[in-house]
Amino acid sequence: MTGTKKYFLRFNTLNRSLHFFMIISFLTLSLTGMSLKFSYTTWAKILSRIFGGFESAGFLHRFSAIVMITVFLIHLINLIVVKRKESVSWKTMLLGENSMLFNKKDFEDFIASLKWFVGKGPRPEYGRWTYWEKFDYFAVFWGVFVIGLTGLTLWFPEFFTRFIPGWFINVATIIHSDEALLATGFIFTVHFFNTHLRPEKFPMDIVIFSGSVPLEEYKLDRPAEYKKLVESGELEKYLSDPQPSIVLIAMKIFGWAALITGFSVIIWIIYAMLFSYR
């Protein structure tokens, strides 16, 4: 990092904070949830002892659930606030170039990426959001909705059985448990690979904590957005200063702790499935 190097601001403070709380809550939900799901394994017993027993693990699970649902709601409210502030229509918001919804370019980029992987074409000119980032976003969007709704059903069965039949509590347990396994498996492998382990970013990308990336790196990684901003004269708006070195070091330590925890959970799950599944 040098004082003269220019940085490109990719994530604002709100989105960085939301992602930070998402990491903390998801890791806690996953650790406490899996210690319950695989409670017959030694690692689950050790984990739950660290959490102060299965009962307090259940309390931590519910507390983190409130954090995660709050993050989700703040994100939805923020979308509406941004739409009003920028005075854009829902159509532009949902179908415009910077939308998180899939569009024709994502399909073309996906095909071009496959060709690039086997050396049959150049690296696609990715824009603000790539197809794999949109996929990760909707995987979480769907996951929070399904896991959250079934989790609330398990938490407040008396309330929910006023509207739904009692047997649905059993179904909700299966959906919650299996969707949680899928979400944990997805986030700690596919999401980690997409963001940190792909060759351009290996071994870790801290942009979601620091908010900015060196401009030269951004130009190579997201050429389509870079060109668009240069042509429209808007690039200046996104230029920022780098974070102080000490802050970057703290972010890296946090990032590594999260990555190592996630990978450990995957290893424990695979171990439980292979050697002691019940």
Ligand code: HEM
């Ligand atoms: C976000 C809202 C969530 C709510 C409201 C919620 C709520 C609950 C509740 C009430 C239970 C029963 C716990 C007990 O009996 O003490 C439970 C179990 C569980 N939760 Fe969650 N949870 C949420 C999210 C998550 C997430 C994100 C994961 C993991 C990625 C997860 C994984 C699990 C697992 C594995 C179990 C055990 C299921 C079993 O016994 O097979 N939960 N959850």
